[in-house]
Amino acid sequence: MENNLLRIGQEALTNAIKYACASEIRVELVYNDTQCILRVKDDGRGFGVGSIPLSGGFGLLGMSERAERISAQLTIQSQPGQGTEIIVTINP
DSSP: OHHHHHHHHHHHHHHHHHTSOOSOEEEEEEEOSSOEEEEEEEOSOOOOGGGSOTTSSTTHHHHHHHHHHTTOEEEEEEOTTSOEEEEEEEOO
C-alpha cells in the first residue's frame, strides 16, 4: 500500500512540474485508524479532466491502476487555468 501511494504521489508531482508548469505544489498525507488520504494540489495550467484519455500521457492510467490495486478511490479535479488536485482515499 505504501509503495503504491508513494508512486502515485511521485507521478502527481512529476505531472505538476513537467506538464502543468506549477509554481506551487502542496502535498498532504492525512491518516488515522479508519482512513488515509493523499492530496497533491498544484497551481499549474490544469486541464479538462474529460478531455485527457486515461491511456494518454500524464501517467493518469498508472495512477488509476495503482489506486485500484490498493482498493483506493482516485479523484482528479482540474480545469484549464485552475490547477489540478489529485486525491487518493483509502478506507481499510
